């Protein structure tokens with residue numbers, strides 16, 4: 057039996073979005089890549105070659121260092137060494153190490169629980185009498201930096217973590233050639249390979265909002281998606297392998313391929329042009345996780361396409377490997393609609409909470425989609441408020457209702473507002489009478505007793521893409 061040690065940034069999405077500035081997020085994306093990529097891990101292990109090696113069966117995921125321990129008695133020492141390596145490069149990131157045991161990596165990670173888990177929270181800074189960091193406002197400022205260009209140029213005071221982000225962010229002209237290693241460069245390179253066009257990416261949220269095709273260019277959607285039941289597939293694959301079936305199938309690679317296929321397909325589905333500037337700001341793509349911001353009206357189609365394509369692509373990879381009988385993981389997602397000037401950390405944290413809620417509600421058994429609109433619903437998760445809890449619809453139910461949502465979206469704002477008032481007071485007769493006057497009863501009816509309540513449906517179509 058072999059021990060496997062994984063050290064990962066906990067809630068990587070929250071750490072990436074710790075500063076409201078995209079520059080801070082972009083720098084963090086590069087820091088995390090450079091701290092955890094294969095070359096960095098190999099270099100970190102140069103004096104430990106008899107004690108540990110990189111676990112190549114785990115896949116190369118930003119924010120995770122996965123090792124195979126070669127001498128059981130060295131595991132504590134290796135763990136401390138990895139901690140020092142990561143803490144130096146990611147000063148404020150909360151870290152977690154887990155140990156697993158098994159015949160090989162797949163076998164070990166198919167266990168329900170790790171052998172041992174250690175949490176290494178971000179250090180609490182000591183507070184001398186100094187001002188807080190201008191970016192994160194949670195650590196003391198310890199260095200000066202100049203940000204912006206031209207008239208926007210100004211001096212800011214940053215903490216250790218944000219100072220590093222600033223240095224790593226590089227130039228802001230975001231063509232593939234000038235972007236530093238990280239998720240956005242990966243995205244542009246993959247896009248170029250498939251489409252032969254070389255778009256750039258927006259540098260600021262207001263620029264991203266302007267790329268929306270609909271009349272409203274003030275709102276964005278931050279979409280966070282994550283796979284369901286990947287562990288279950290892992291387990292069934294392990295059992296098959298014990299009988300010599302599927303031994304060549306590389307699950308981490310297949311999941312990574314499916315995630316990228318899904319993201320590229322979702323971008324292709326957007327109504328906005330993608331040739332010059334792609335209407336996407338990508339925060340995180342790793343394993344089965346995707347975190348991006350896009351113009352608000354693109355969000356429903358984008359997310360639907362992402363969810364369907366992930367499942368189809370992974371099913372195809374399994375079928376190609378002769379493993380068509382295995383259960384195919386699905387993807388659940390959360391969409392948070394927010395104003396282009398509303399801070400990214402609030403949207404990302406809310407998306408994380410909604411996603412956890414959606415997965416719990418559906419027990420990870422099907423693709424589902426939670427959503428909230430910070431401008432209209434406020435920044436606190438609606439599912440925590442009683443009554444009027446909002447449920448996350450299953451993707452199937454949403455697709456089933458799509459044409460009727462299209463019809464609701466075509467109504468004028470005041471007609472929708474009137475319907476919403478009636479829906480809130482739950483008087484089905486009056487809702488029916490009003491819907492009939494609008495010639496919409498056929499479309500409204502399903503929302504009176506279907507899985508998506510009418511009030512929710514009206515909120516969803518506020519940012520619906522109309523043809």
Ligand SMILES: [Zn+2]
Pocket residue numbers: 189190191192193194195214215216217218219
């Ligand atoms: Zn800071």
